[in-house]
Amino acid sequence: MGDSSASVGASGADLNLINVTKSFGDFVAVDDLSLTIPSGSFFALLGPSGCGKTTTLRMVAGLEEPTAGQILIGADDVTYAKPYKRPVNTVFQSYALFPHLDIFENVAFGLRRRGNKDVKKQVDDILALTELTPLARRKPNQLSGGQQQRVALARALINRPAVLLLDEPLGALDLKLRRQMQLELKGIQNEVGLTFVHVTHDQEEAMTMADTIAVMNCGRVEQMGAPVDLYENPRTTFVANFLGQSNFFDAVLSDRAGTTATATVHGLRLAVPLSRVYSADDNVHVGVRPEKLTITSESSSDIPAGHNRITGVVSDASFIGVSTEYRVDLPWGTQVTVFAQNTGRDSRIVPGVSVVLSWDPAHTFALDATQSVAAGIDSEVLESVVGVSA
Amino acid sequence: MSAGAALAEAADKGNPAPDVNNGSGRRKWAPYVLLLPGAIWLGAFFIVPMIFLLAQSTQTGTFEQGYEQTLRFANYTDALSEYWPQFVRSFVYAGIATLLCLLIAYPLAYCIAFKSGKWKGALLVLVIAPFFTSFLIRTLAWQTLLADNSWITKTLNWLHVTDVTRFLGLTEGDRLLNTPLSVITGLTYNFLPFMVLPIYAALDRMDQRLVEAAQDLYSSPWKSFRKVTWPLSLPGVVAGTLLTFIPATGDYINAQLLGTPAYRMIGNVIDSQFFKILDYPTAAALSFTLMATILVLVGLYVRRAGTEELV
Numbered sequence: 001m002g003d004s005s006a007s008v009g010a011s012g013a014d015l016n017l018i019n020v021t022k023s024f025g026d027f028v029a030v031d032d033l034s035l036t037i038p039s040g041s042f043f044a045l046l047g048p049s050g051c052g053k054t055t056t057l058r059m060v061a062g063l064e065e066p067t068a069g070q071i072l073i074g075a076d077d078v079t080y081a082k083p084y085k086r087p088v089n090t091v092f093q094s095y096a097l098f099p100h101l102d103i104f105e106n107v108a109f110g111l112r113r114r115g116n117k118d119v120k121k122q123v124d125d126i127l128a129l130t131e132l133t134p135l136a137r138r139k140p141n142q143l144s145g146g147q148q149q150r151v152a153l154a155r156a157l158i159n160r161p162a163v164l165l166l167d168e169p170l171g172a173l174d175l176k177l178r179r180q181m182q183l184e185l186k187g188i189q190n191e192v193g194l195t196f197v198h199v200t201h202d203q204e205e206a207m208t209m210a211d212t213i214a215v216m217n218c219g220r221v222e223q224m225g226a227p228v229d230l231y232e233n234p235r236t237t238f239v240a241n242f243l244g245q246s247n248f249f250d251a252v253l254s255d256r257a258g259t260t261a262t263a264t265v266h267g268l269r270l271a272v273p274l275s276r277v278y279s280a281d282d283n284v285h286v287g288v289r290p291e292k293l294t295i296t297s298e299s300s301s302d303i304p305a306g307h308n309r310i311t312g313v314v315s316d317a318s319f320i321g322v323s324t325e326y327r328v329d330l331p332w333g334t335q336v337t338v339f340a341q342n343t344g345r346d347s348r349i350v351p352g353v354s355v356v357l358s359w360d361p362a363h364t365f366a367l368d369a370t371q372s373v374a375a376g377i378d379s380e381v382l383e384s385v386v387g388v389s390a
Numbered sequence: 391m392s393a394g395a396a397l398a399e400a401a402d403k404g405n406p407a408p409d410v411n412n413g414s415g416r417r418k419w420a421p422y423v424l425l426l427p428g429a430i431w432l433g434a435f436f437i438v439p440m441i442f443l444l445a446q447s448t449q450t451g452t453f454e455q456g457y458e459q460t461l462r463f464a465n466y467t468d469a470l471s472e473y474w475p476q477f478v479r480s481f482v483y484a485g486i487a488t489l490l491c492l493l494i495a496y497p498l499a500y501c502i503a504f505k506s507g508k509w510k511g512a513l514l515v516l517v518i519a520p521f522f523t524s525f526l527i528r529t530l531a532w533q534t535l536l537a538d539n540s541w542i543t544k545t546l547n548w549l550h551v552t553d554v555t556r557f558l559g560l561t562e563g564d565r566l567l568n569t570p571l572s573v574i575t576g577l578t579y580n581f582l583p584f585m586v587l588p589i590y591a592a593l594d595r596m597d598q599r600l601v602e603a604a605q606d607l608y609s610s611p612w613k614s615f616r617k618v619t620w621p622l623s624l625p626g627v628v629a630g631t632l633l634t635f636i637p638a639t640g641d642y643i644n645a646q647l648l649g650t651p652a653y654r655m656i657g658n659v660i661d662s663q664f665f666k667i668l669d670y671p672t673a674a675a676l677s678f679t680l681m682a683t684i685l686v687l688v689g690l691y692v693r694r695a696g697t698e699e700l701v
Contacts, residue, residue, distance in 0.1 A: 062605075063605075082605070082610075084614075090603070090606045094597070096597065099622070100621045109617075113609050156606075
């Protein structure tokens with residue numbers, strides 16, 4: 001087993017989870033999860049805390065044993081293999097650097113355990129790659145958070161695992177450093193070409209770095225796909241809210257003919273492309289992203305024909321810099337969020353003004369009304385969705 | 391080297407802070423004032439008596455006629471040439487007892503720290519529980535446990551364990567009491583908590599995720615113990631061995647209650663020189679020799695154990 005891990009080599013290997021379930025007593029942490037993560041990809045498991053993403057990672061690492069199901073790396077079934085016999089390495093959330101060893105020995109740890117003959121050169125190489133060479137003889141507690149993070153990465157990467165697991169590795173860093181490390185990580189992944197599986201609750205981080213994102217909720221994958229696809233075509237309200245923000249209106253669908261359906265919202269008729277209707281039932285939540293809305297004063301008349309329109313009254317405007325975030329009260333009480341780019345062309349709109357919200361029907365989606373419209377809204381993360389562009 | 395540099399760096403960083411308060415002299419003196427009670431205590435009850443004892447160790451005379459200072463350093467060589475077997479015995483018994491303590495305490499501390507779950511507190515209380523009874527009573531209890539007709543002795547006889555210990559020179563005949571074995575057993579028993587607690591503290595402080603990290607990096611459970619858990623628990627092991635070895639070397643209760651005069655330790659000799667024979671200079675010379683030997687041994691040990699591996 002341990003030898004076969006070496007032969008998998010630098011190119012990485014497909015990781016397959018087949019109907020994997022993990023229960024702790026009555027609590028089902030991971031519920032019948034099936035995933036295929038192709039070799040060489042940068043895959044993100046995204047979800048709120050407690051969604052089962054870390055448990056999934058720990059099962060792949062061998063630190064937890066699945067209650068049911070199978071885990072395959074390449075062709076090898078590693079479901080019950082010991083952690084030290086898997087071609088998998090982990091960058092831990094807490095880094096878990098060995099405090100009694102210096103940086104060189106921390107990084108050399110995996111190579112030494114496998115009796116590698118060429119330790120010095122390989123460690124020097126990876127220290128150079130991660131710009132840690134001057135720190136080789138320091139102890140971990142003498143390093144800053146960002147440096148420790150790089151050591152943890154180097155310590156895992158040097159073993160050329162078939163799959164590299166990253167357990168919220170940037171969570172402890174401040175925002176600016178996190179942005180920088182995201183780019184570095186992505187760069188390193190391109191360079192070494194290993195399969196990266198990255199667990200995070202930070203949707204921006206997932207979207208910036210990953211080729212494919214699986215959004216997890218309550219032990220299940222809600223939706224999986226490329227970042228753009230997930231953002232533009234959310235299939236559930238959870239995904240629509242967890243990745244960015246969404247405005248929802250309760251509506252009834254009719255005229256499912258041709259390419260467009262009509263959604264009736266409190267007497268207003270909105271067009272929805274049929275390709276973006278993810279509901280068999282006619283009772284739906286119609287959604288649209290805040291940055292897709294155009295806000296214009298009621299007097300304005302340059303709204304393109306065929307666009308959906310709703311009128312409302314601005315209740316709040318907050319200037320963020322690159323954009324302004326408006327809250328608009330609709331006649332039936334619903335509040336809508338609008339992000340208006342600070343292009344400098346339009347004058348700012350003050351609270352109390354009646355406005356028209358309009359948008360291209362192509363940006364409308366309709367989701368099953370049996371779900372809660374509040375699913376996936378993290379009260380703590382009402383962040384600005386600046387920089388997320390489709 | 392790098393650790394030294396870091397300390398220097400830390401000291402540099404630390405320096406400016408006190409300077410800010412340079413204006414008020416009170417701040418500057420506060421640490422010394424706080425040290426004062428301890429310093430007075432140490433001076434009055436340790437340093438002064440030590441000087442007296444040192445002075446006494448080179449005096450001559452008798453208890454009845456009084457002692458006078460003659461700077462007779464031959465007191466040391468005389469005492470040593472007469473009592474070196476007790477010296478050696480003390481270090482050997484204390485060494486064996488310390489090793490046995492370590493062998494018993496490490497797994498015990500490991501289980502309490504990592505495997506005991508909700509029983510952790512209760513188990514720690516049990517480790518300390520013997521302290522609720524006096525040292526003397528606990529040692530006397532071993533007289534009963536190891537008596538010739540006790541079930542322990544009979545069982546070990548029946549299992550022929552006593553044949554092995556007799557072969558090793560630890561017991562005589564079929565007896566357990568009044569043998570080197572009983573003295574070492576008593577020492578081991580009495581000092582065990584002093585070994586368990588520091589090791590437990592070191593292990594309990596350790597981040598369990600480090601073991602997961604080691605296993606993730608191709609270490610079998612044994613390898614991750616050897617390379618991670620053990621080195622990280624070394625400060626506790628060093629503290630525990632010192633807390634066991636030092637008092638065990640000077641102990642005389644165990645040898646007195648569980649041994650015979652043939653297995654006296656240096657503590658017994660010093661005890662009888664001071665309180666029975668009343669030969670104060672010899673007792674003082676023995677005390678100083680014991681102290682110096684322990685200091686040297688401990689110094690060598692700490693240097694060896696404490697250089698690279700300690701965090």
